[in-house]
Amino acid sequence: MLPDTAHPGSAADPHGGGAHDELRRLESGLDALQTTPLTEKGPWRRFLDGVLPPVLLLVALVVAWQFYTVIAQPRPDLAPGPVKVAGSLVEQWNDGRLQQAVLTSLSRGGAGFLIAVAIGTPLGLLLAEWRLLRRALGPLLSGLQVLPSVAWVPAAIIWFGLTDATVYFVVLMGAVPSIANGLVSGIDQVPPQLRKVGTVLGASRIELATLVVLPAALPGYFSGLKQGWAFAWRSLMAAEIIVVGGSIGFGLGTMLQQSRELADLSAVLATILVILAVGILVELTAFAPIERRLLRRRGLTPGARR
Amino acid sequence: MRTSTDASPAPTTLSATVKPAIRIDSLGKRFGPTGPVVLDNINLTVAPGEFLCLLGASGCGKSTLLNIIAGLEHPSEGTVTVTSGSAAVMFQESALFPWLTAGRNVELALKLRGVPRSARRAQALELLDLVNLADAASKRPHELSGGMRQRVALARALAQDRKVLLMDEPFAALDAITRDLLHEELERVWRETGRTIIFVTHNVREAARLGQRVVLMSSRPGRISNEWRIDDTGPRRIESPEVSRLAIEITDQLREEIRRNAA
Incomplete structure (x- = not known):
């Protein structure tokens, strides 16, 4: 590898050996002085810091809510107490509607999100690498990101009727622009120095893309995915509320709409809480751990910053 | 002199x-x-x-x-x-790849040079040892001091095995x-x-x-x-x-x- 390399500090080098060892020790000493070991929070500590405050707040809110219904005695059909809402939840669970709705919505949301990833990723790559396309399509895509995807529902119903295709179409219109834009901004933020190094190291175009640019763009891409999921889930709920009947399955949005038609506020509130909980759970179990790992490995988490 | x-x-x-x-x-x-x-x-x-x-x-x-x-x-x-x-090049900022450990950064240079996979690890360690950083091979750039990062960058530049x-x-x-x-x-x-x-x-x-x-x-x-x-x-x-x-x-x-x- 280094044919002209003498073995550092070897016995064959009686003059340089001692000086070299000196230098090594000096260098190791300085290295030790200049690096501080990172203190990682343990899982228990992370649990206390991350989970305890929101849970405590939640409990406090529910308690306050219960106190309000007991003390102020509002009309139960306009302001049901937490016990009543919990009762509706149990009722929905017992007749199996809750499980079915969560399953339908989650599988739709998941499938829609995956399709959006499959479309948004190559689109983002194209936009990042092809200037002309970017100039032409970039503003439109950013505009689509601002446009509420519910606005597509009427058109989608006319095109696809009351089918799952309508729901998926709305979900895609919500998620694809976020994912593509996330990847584009991730690639834009790759330090030019890293590309330069890649070129100097002799990377071909493909190698530069796969070994340098894409890994470097990963954090930006990932936050695009996160936003894409949020838009997909929101769009899905909106679509399910509006599009009812036909061959469309029974999702959380459908359940929400049904409860409204029955003027059953506690069931409506129960469903809203479920939708919220699903969103939070997906964030906590799927996205947050990956993101934490991704950022920590690059020294980007606040706790690990030196 | x-x-x-x-x-x-x-x-x-x-x-x-x-x-x-x-x-x-x-x-x-x-x-x-x-x-x-x-x-x-x-x-x-x-x-x-x-x-x-x-x-x-x-x-x-x-x-x-x-x-x-x-x-x-x-x-x-x-x-x-x-x-x-x-020629091999070294810049003012170490420009190490932040998602790779020090060792992998050097290995990537070896890989792009066409060194077979089996030989890369040992060679990377040897190069890191040349700049007295063999112990830091598994550390990521953000865990290293500025001087250590530049030495990893030097090892990476040497990994290219160019005369210049x-x-x-x-x-x-x-x-x-x-x-x-x-x-x-x-x-x-x-x-x-x-x-x-x-x-x-x-x-x-x-x-x-x-x-x-x-x-x-x-x-x-x-x-x-x-x-x-x-x-x-x-x-x-x-x-x-x-x-x-x-x-x-x-x-x-x-x-x-x-x-x-x-x-």
């Missing part, structure tokens, strides 16, 4: 039989057809195994010249010949103590590996400490205004009187060049 001033482009020590490592002939550079001239009529020959410091105030085009030698930019006129084909190593102010962002150590480290690596090194800096003492030859560039347009040869009598220290004397001489001339821009 004896120094000699020699403004002529053809070095007298280079015998006709030894092919130069780098040959630059009447090179010019401007950015865009109407842009200002950045580099003007640069002629430079670098002998194999030579340690050359390229010195100048900011804006003299020394980094541009380095980029052209590295093949990252193209000259507007003239030619650059790197006899061994291409180009360095663009590699120690400019380091504190003085670390820089002093890295000078020693670099000199040792240079002596051990026999690389040809072009070291760009705006630090006069650094140039006087490291170079066998110091080439001073003037600014706007960038031209070679003078050069000093330093007889290599073994390692020297930045605090030594010889280095100081040379640094004063070079600084005086550098200031003269800068004053010329005032009018």
Whole structure:
């Protein structure tokens, strides 16, 4: 590898050996002085810091809510107490509607999100690498990101009727622009120095893309995915509320709409809480751990910053 | 240590039989057809195994010249010949890949050079050991100090196994103590590996400490205004009187060049 390399500090080098060892020790000493070991929070500590405050707040809110219904005695059909809402939840669970709705919505949301990833990723790559396309399509895509995807529902119903295709179409219109834009901004933020190094190291175009640019763009891409999921889930709920009947399955949005038609506020509130909980759970179990790992490995988490 | 001033482009020590490592002939550079001239009529020959410091105030085009030698930019006129084909480069920021450990950063360079997978790990460790960082192979760049990062970058540049190593102010962002150590480290690596090194800096003492030859560039347009040869009598220290004397001489001339821009 280094044919002209003498073995550092070897016995064959009686003059340089001692000086070299000196230098090594000096260098190791300085290295030790200049690096501080990172203190990682343990899982228990992370649990206390991350989970305890929101849970405590939640409990406090529910308690306050219960106190309000007991003390102020509002009309139960306009302001049901937490016990009543919990009762509706149990009722929905017992007749199996809750499980079915969560399953339908989650599988739709998941499938829609995956399709959006499959479309948004190559689109983002194209936009990042092809200037002309970017100039032409970039503003439109950013505009689509601002446009509420519910606005597509009427058109989608006319095109696809009351089918799952309508729901998926709305979900895609919500998620694809976020994912593509996330990847584009991730690639834009790759330090030019890293590309330069890649070129100097002799990377071909493909190698530069796969070994340098894409890994470097990963954090930006990932936050695009996160936003894409949020838009997909929101769009899905909106679509399910509006599009009812036909061959469309029974999702959380459908359940929400049904409860409204029955003027059953506690069931409506129960469903809203479920939708919220699903969103939070997906964030906590799927996205947050990956993101934490991704950022920590690059020294980007606040706790690990030196 | 004896120094000699020699403004002529053809070095007298280079015998006709030894092919130069780098040959630059009447090179010019401007950015865009109407842009200002950045580099003007640069002629430079670098002998194999030579340690050359390229010195100048900011804006003299020394980094541009380095980029052209590295093949990252193209000259507007003239030619650059790197006899061994291409060169390894090290930048001011270590530019390590933050998602890879120190060891993997070096391994990536080996991979792009075509070293088979089975040999990469051992070679990367060997290279890291050369800069006294074998223990840090599994650390990520953000866990390393600035000096350690630059040493990993040096190991990565050496992993390219090119005869020529180009360095663009590699120690400019380091504190003085670390820089002093890295000078020693670099000199040792240079002596051990026999690389040809072009070291760009705006630090006069650094140039006087490291170079066998110091080439001073003037600014706007960038031209070679003078050069000093330093007889290599073994390692020297930045605090030594010889280095100081040379640094004063070079600084005086550098200031003269800068004053010329005032009018």
